[in-house]
Amino acid sequence: MLNNSMNVALLLLIQLLLIAIAVQYSTADESFDVRQHLSTVSRYGIVKDISDDSFAPSQNLDQCTPIHLNLVARHGTRAPTKKRIRELEAFAARLEVLVRDVKEQKQSLDKIPAWLMGWNSPWKGKRTGGELISEGEDELYHLGIRVREQFPSLFSEEYHPAIYSIKTTQVPRASASAVAFGMGLFSGKGKLGPGGYRAFAVTSESRASDTVLRFHDCCQSYKDFRKSQEPTVKKLKEPVLDEITHELVKQYGLNFTKQDVSSLWFLCKQEASLLNITNQACSLFSPAEVSLLEWADDLELFILKGYGNSLNYRMGVPLLEDVIQSMEQAIKAKEGYAPGSYEKARLRFAHAETLLPFSCLIGLFLEESEFELIQREQTLQYPPKPPKTRNWRGNMVAPFAGNNMLVLYSCVSDNSSKYFVKVLHNERPIPIPGCNGSDSCPFEVFKERIAAPHLKHDYSALCNVNLEQKKDSAPGMFSQMFGWIFSPRNADTPAQKVEL
Numbered sequence: 001m002l003n004n005s006m007n008v009a010l011l012l013l014i015q016l017l018l019i020a021i022a023v024q025y026s027t028a029d030e031s032f033d034v035r036q037h038l039s040t041v042s043r044y045g046i047v048k049d050i051s052d053d054s055f056a057p058s059q060n061l062d063q064c065t066p067i068h069l070n071l072v073a074r075h076g077t078r079a080p081t082k083k084r085i086r087e088l089e090a091f092a093a094r095l096e097v098l099v100r101d102v103k104e105q106k107q108s109l110d111k112i113p114a115w116l117m118g119w120n121s122p123w124k125g126k127r128t129g130g131e132l133i134s135e136g137e138d139e140l141y142h143l144g145i146r147v148r149e150q151f152p153s154l155f156s157e158e159y160h161p162a163i164y165s166i167k168t169t170q171v172p173r174a175s176a177s178a179v180a181f182g183m184g185l186f187s188g189k190g191k192l193g194p195g196g197y198r199a200f201a202v203t204s205e206s207r208a209s210d211t212v213l214r215f216h217d218c219c220q221s222y223k224d225f226r227k228s229q230e231p232t233v234k235k236l237k238e239p240v241l242d243e244i245t246h247e248l249v250k251q252y253g254l255n256f257t258k259q260d261v262s263s264l265w266f267l268c269k270q271e272a273s274l275l276n277i278t279n280q281a282c283s284l285f286s287p288a289e290v291s292l293l294e295w296a297d298d299l300e301l302f303i304l305k306g307y308g309n310s311l312n313y314r315m316g317v318p319l320l321e322d323v324i325q326s327m328e329q330a331i332k333a334k335e336g337y338a339p340g341s342y343e344k345a346r347l348r349f350a351h352a353e354t355l356l357p358f359s360c361l362i363g364l365f366l367e368e369s370e371f372e373l374i375q376r377e378q379t380l381q382y383p384p385k386p387p388k389t390r391n392w393r394g395n396m397v398a399p400f401a402g403n404n405m406l407v408l409y410s411c412v413s414d415n416s417s418k419y420f421v422k423v424l425h426n427e428r429p430i431p432i433p434g435c436n437g438s439d440s441c442p443f444e445v446f447k448e449r450i451a452a453p454h455l456k457h458d459y460s461a462l463c464n465v466n467l468e469q470k471k472d473s474a475p476g477m478f479s480q481m482f483g484w485i486f487s488p489r490n491a492d493t494p495a496q497k498v499e500l
Contacts, residue, residue, distance in 0.1 A: 039297035039394030044401035057429035064409040068330035073403035076136025082129040139401040144184025219463035313360035352500030371433030417442035
């Protein structure tokens with residue numbers, strides 16, 4: 001009896017939330033762009049300029065010179081994985097059954113959207129999946145061009161792999177993203193083809209031992225934690241799906257289940273992001289419902305990959321160590337070697353499972369009070385439901401081609417701080433709670449206040465892994481020039497876990 005009362009109360013609460021959000025969007029439905037509300041399935045160009053207008057970037061580095069750049073980027077827009085393609089084909093059959101049931105019951109078909117009758121998946125019959133698509137290539141290619149334009153002094157040297165290091169995971173969409181970025185970064189710098197391209201090296205570690213960019217895949221403790229939390233996430237999302245399912249059944253006269261609504265939301269995200277189609281699956285949901293579904297995705301992201309548990313990001317300490325070490329080496333080289341003889345940029349291309357933990361390690365998307373909680377290893381509250389605002393939004397934290405840049409500056413000054421770190425997220429300066437809300441602070445402050453509390457943890461101890469057992473496969477190295485080199489191998493391997 002008590003459980004029934006609680007369920008009724010939850011449904012009433014969700015109804016009230018939907019009404020509140022509906023009021024919020026009632027005057028703005030025409031300007032509502034669903035493509036800006038797709039969590040981590042968002043296209044970079046659609047969301048990269050969404051920012052907090054109240055934040056004023058610091059001006060204290062105007063007289064300083066950038067001497068090193070660290071980039072951690074997610075791969076660009078990709079096709080659905082093979083597993084998801086099969087699910088969409090099965091969903092087409094499910095929609096056919098739902099429509100047939102209405103016909104057999106001799107009910108009116110007037111309420112059923114025309115596109116839904118006889119719908120087939122755009123990826124029907126496709127036997128490969130997960131590859132970087134042309135829009136993703138374009139995202140990384142132009143990102144490379146813009147990075148060079150923003151930091152011309154860093155990329156004025158003659159190319160050498162020791163000066164411009166490009167690293168990627170062995171997943172084809174990530175390595176293809178690295179190639180597309182490099183083609184933009186070094187365009188006009190070589191003698192290949194009309195675009196003046198040049199060859200450049202891209203290196204990777206074996207999947208089995210890549211603890212810098214694929215730490216999530218080598219961490220058994222994390223795998224166990226994630227599996228244990230999946231029922232909790234499902235339970236938290238259930239009231240949203242319950243209410244929206246009820247609304248869709250009432251509105252369209254089809255006997256949708258929660259799983260059907262989940263599939264429709266996935267289809268909406270794929271159509272809107274990859275195909276720019278917003279008048280089919282996405283049109284079934286009101287702006288209020290889209291906002292709740294987006295929040296449910298962001299909540300799952302927070303719990304399983306973000307600030308929901310310290311292991312989610314602490315397992316990224318090998319990457320943080322690599323970033324700090326690269327800056328320390330750049331400082332030593334700056335003070336002791338001639339120009340052109342030390343690394344200017346370390347450029348990494350991986351996945352949302354890499355970018356998200358790294359953003360958490362450096363304290364992005366937190367209020368200063370929340371940063372203090374993280375330093376004390378205390379948990380944070382879940383992102384609030386709409387219509388309340390929240391910092392943690394998947395479309396901003398880790399869209400396709402999302403990226404963090406840490407730029408090390410050398411400053412000529414009479415004060416004690418000679419080197420500063422500036423952080424850009426998706427190419428924009430972002431407040432860092434560990435730097436008192438500024439987008440930059442002295443390197444020693446960054447190292448001691450932001451990095452040190454995490455770097456006291458040992459990856460092997462955190463992840464309950466014996467890395468010696470992972471050394472069966474030697475690290476792989478390859479040098480590539482054009483993105484299409486990877487296309488024959490872009491299919492997911494049968495055993496590959498679905499990744500963002």
